[in-house]
Amino acid sequence: MLAFVIQRVAQSALVLLVVGLVAFSMFRFVGDPIDNMLGQERTQADIDRLRTQLGLDQPFPVQYVKFLGNAVQGNFGISYRQGRPVSDILMERAPATLELAAVSGFLAIFIGIGLGVFTAIRREGFAANAIMSLSLIGVSLPTFLIGILLIYLFSVELGWLPSFGRGDTVRVGGWSTGFLTASGLKALILPSITLGLYQMTLIMRLVRSEMLEVLRQDYIRFARARGLRERAVNFRHALKNTLVPVITVTGLQLGSIIAFAIITETVFQWPGVGLLFINAIQFVDIPVMAAYLMLISVMFVGINLIVDLLYFSIDPRLRADRTKAH
Amino acid sequence: MTDTQLPPDAPIAVKDPSRLSLALQSDFIYTFKRSPVAMISFAVVTIMVLAAIFAPLVAPYNPFDPASLNLMNGFSRPMTPNAFTGDTFWLGTDDQGRDVFSTILYGMRISLFVGAAAVLFAMILGITLGMLAGYVGGWTETIIMRVADVQLTFPAILVAMLIFGIAKGITPVEYRDQMAIWVLIIAIGLSDWVQFARVVRGATLVEKNKEYVQAARLIGRTSPAIMLRHILPNVLGPVLVIATISLALAIIAEATLSFLGVGAPPTQPSLGTLIRIGQGFLFSGEWWILLFPAATLLALALSVNLLGDWLRDALNPRLR
Numbered sequence: 001m002l003a004f005v006i007q008r009v010a011q012s013a014l015v016l017l018v019v020g021l022v023a024f025s026m027f028r029f030v031g032d033p034i035d036n037m038l039g040q041e042r043t044q045a046d047i048d049r050l051r052t053q054l055g056l057d058q059p060f061p062v063q064y065v066k067f068l069g070n071a072v073q074g075n076f077g078i079s080y081r082q083g084r085p086v087s088d089i090l091m092e093r094a095p096a097t098l099e100l101a102a103v104s105g106f107l108a109i110f111i112g113i114g115l116g117v118f119t120a121i122r123r124e125g126f127a128a129n130a131i132m133s134l135s136l137i138g139v140s141l142p143t144f145l146i147g148i149l150l151i152y153l154f155s156v157e158l159g160w161l162p163s164f165g166r167g168d169t170v171r172v173g174g175w176s177t178g179f180l181t182a183s184g185l186k187a188l189i190l191p192s193i194t195l196g197l198y199q200m201t202l203i204m205r206l207v208r209s210e211m212l213e214v215l216r217q218d219y220i221r222f223a224r225a226r227g228l229r230e231r232a233v234n235f236r237h238a239l240k241n242t243l244v245p246v247i248t249v250t251g252l253q254l255g256s257i258i259a260f261a262i263i264t265e266t267v268f269q270w271p272g273v274g275l276l277f278i279n280a281i282q283f284v285d286i287p288v289m290a291a292y293l294m295l296i297s298v299m300f301v302g303i304n305l306i307v308d309l310l311y312f313s314i315d316p317r318l319r320a321d322r323t324k325a326h
Numbered sequence: 327m328t329d330t331q332l333p334p335d336a337p338i339a340v341k342d343p344s345r346l347s348l349a350l351q352s353d354f355i356y357t358f359k360r361s362p363v364a365m366i367s368f369a370v371v372t373i374m375v376l377a378a379i380f381a382p383l384v385a386p387y388n389p390f391d392p393a394s395l396n397l398m399n400g401f402s403r404p405m406t407p408n409a410f411t412g413d414t415f416w417l418g419t420d421d422q423g424r425d426v427f428s429t430i431l432y433g434m435r436i437s438l439f440v441g442a443a444a445v446l447f448a449m450i451l452g453i454t455l456g457m458l459a460g461y462v463g464g465w466t467e468t469i470i471m472r473v474a475d476v477q478l479t480f481p482a483i484l485v486a487m488l489i490f491g492i493a494k495g496i497t498p499v500e501y502r503d504q505m506a507i508w509v510l511i512i513a514i515g516l517s518d519w520v521q522f523a524r525v526v527r528g529a530t531l532v533e534k535n536k537e538y539v540q541a542a543r544l545i546g547r548t549s550p551a552i553m554l555r556h557i558l559p560n561v562l563g564p565v566l567v568i569a570t571i572s573l574a575l576a577i578i579a580e581a582t583l584s585f586l587g588v589g590a591p592p593t594q595p596s597l598g599t600l601i602r603i604g605q606g607f608l609f610s611g612e613w614w615i616l617l618f619p620a621a622t623l624l625a626l627a628l629s630v631n632l633l634g635d636w637l638r639d640a641l642n643p644r645l646r
Contacts, residue, residue: 015476026492140628142578144585145620148605156608163609259481266586267605281491281588289491300479 008308012301019297023290024067027077076291081283086291090273095175096166097265097272101257103188104196108257109250112200113239116207120215121234132208135201143260147194147267154190162187164269195264199253206249210242244311251307255300357640364636367629374626378435385428399423404614418614420603426614429600430622436596437626440510441577445569447515448576452522453565457553459523460530471527474520482517483579489513490588503591510589514579521568529561563641570634574627581623597623 051057055066070076076086119128138146155163167183169176178184214220215238223233262274269275273292280288349355358364377384402408404418404426417426455474459467477485493509494502533539534557542552583589584598592599597619604616 015479018476026495140631141624142582142627144582144601145624148601148608148616148620152608152613256481259484262484262487263582263586277487278586278588281487281494284491284495286495289488293488296484297480304479 004312005309008305012305015301016297019293020068020071021064023071023293024064026286026290026293027063027067071291071294076294077287079280079285079288081280081285081288086287089276089288090291090295091174092176093271093273093276095177096270097258097261097274099178100188100191100195100264100270100272101254101261103192104199104257104261105254106196107192108196108199108203108253111196112203113207113246115200116204117211117234117239119204120208120211123212131204135204138197138201143194143198143263144267146197147190147264150190150194151267161190163190166271191264191268191270194267195257195261198260199250199257202253203246203250207242207246210245211238214238214241247310248307251303251310255303258296258299354640358636361636363632364640367632367636370625370629371633374434374622374629375438377431378438381428381431381435385425385431387425387428389424389429389432401612404618417618418612420612420615421607426618429595430597430619433595433597433600433619434622434626436507436590436594437577437580437598437623440507440514440580440590440596441573443511444514444518444576444580445572447511448518448572449522449565449569451515452519453526453558453561455519456523456526457530457557457561460527461534461549461553461557467527470523474523477517478520482514482575483582485517486513486579486583487586487588489516490583494588503593506589506591507594510580510583513583514576517579518572518576521572522565525564525568526561529564530557533557533560567634567638567641570630570637574630574634577623577630578627581627597626 055063058066074087076090078084079086079089082089115131119131122128141149151163154161162183165187166178167185167187168181169178169184170180171177172180178188220233220238223237228237258274261270261272262278264270265272265274266278273295276288277292279285280292358368382388399408399413399415399419401421402413402415402419402423404415407413408415408419415425415427417430419425420429455470459470490509490513493505493513497505497509530553539552539556542556547556580589580596581598581601584596585602587602590596590599592603595603600619601616601623604612604619607613607615
């Protein structure tokens, strides 16, 4: 167990170091930051001052170590475009993205598992078949088209829900939340559906196929024969055993939710980190791009690690096999 | 005994069936004929590819020729004569009086070109690296597959965005629009090679221990020749399937990037760029500028996808 954990943590650290190198190389070799930050009317003195201020006059390894040290402390430099510290901008934007991702993930997991169980139990029913066919469309529609369609239907035609932004937000400490106002909650509906739909269909189809597999097994038949209630059989016995692959996929999908938030945030002009990243790419704002890259890598690597460890602790067979192998 | 009599060991001349007739009798064609989904999606893809290739001939207008545009034609509704000029456009016009049907044809051209080129690039890169990893093994394999693993941790679209962003930073400002299409191809291609590399590596590991490879080695063929002439043809089947599915994904990836404004520039609009432009007119009621490019993209991606699914089943019955 311990060896496995250490191995996985070491691998994760290696990945992060590589990503750090990529991020740093972007800083060092893409474009001239001085060019980007100073306008047309600059003097040599301005250029020299900024060069020293940004540390661009020092040798490569020194800059890399400095960069890593700064990154660990959450200091990603100054945005070329906004002229403010990147960490401040990120902190400002993070709540929007995290709230959106949390609601989407919640929708995806609970509705996904619920519908998956439903379609597996009522396999022949009309409703289950309809849901399955609809899910096919959900998988093949690109995210941004789903968003646009929802906007067209609910904002333009029906006028029920806002088409962009977060609505009114309330500041709680350093966190601006949209959960506490009516307009904030209304603004969350369309983006979170857009973002969560793909993951939801994925989880639903996975749960369904796993459930169908499990329901065929002998111990389920035996549980029925013992006279257990249908509900107990379905949820206590069957669902529990479908959860291992579901957790893996769900965990990995949570990372994608953060990544795909870029698309949803652009469609809905949601003032989150994803929109910031897209704008950074458009204006070649390297510090913001690099910081986003580092943040999202930490998130992805962390999620992967947690999923691996969870997998390990949920499935006793894995543990048994490993101890035998060693 | 006559001169015409054949020697006893002469081969009996039976006319070999031609390659074409063999192909037509194969299971492959048989399942194709039996699958309406495959036939319809194949027809849709074929029509779209032809329409895209011959866009200058098919399109009623050239949307990039300023001389042919008439601002008075702006915002014409589909199938309705324009109030000022009386011209009728099948799918309407945008704000500058550009025929939406024509822009879709030209946009589809760019979408398909970028998608196909990106998949080709990913395929070549993936096959090369995957085969090297599988055949050479050792450190080469470790490095290639570790890179693949790391890249697989991140969603392809994110990798493509990042590569696009970096490339944009490297290219000088005045070339950015011209280079955008090529940058896009490289970005999507680089984000997608891992799939190919993994499958080809797996197949190569199986193939390289087979007798024909040992035989080739015995007669002194060099490693590159063995990889290229002997192993490659035997691993191409699954590659073809992944390529089809990748094409659908690449088309959607391109559309997504262009929609986000980090892809094809407005001077060379792809379907995604057209959707991006169209979204701006949604609120003022000009739905057709958005709807038709979106429907085209959907039809294209869906048919390629269905075709890929069918191909996977047809070529590999075990997966069914």
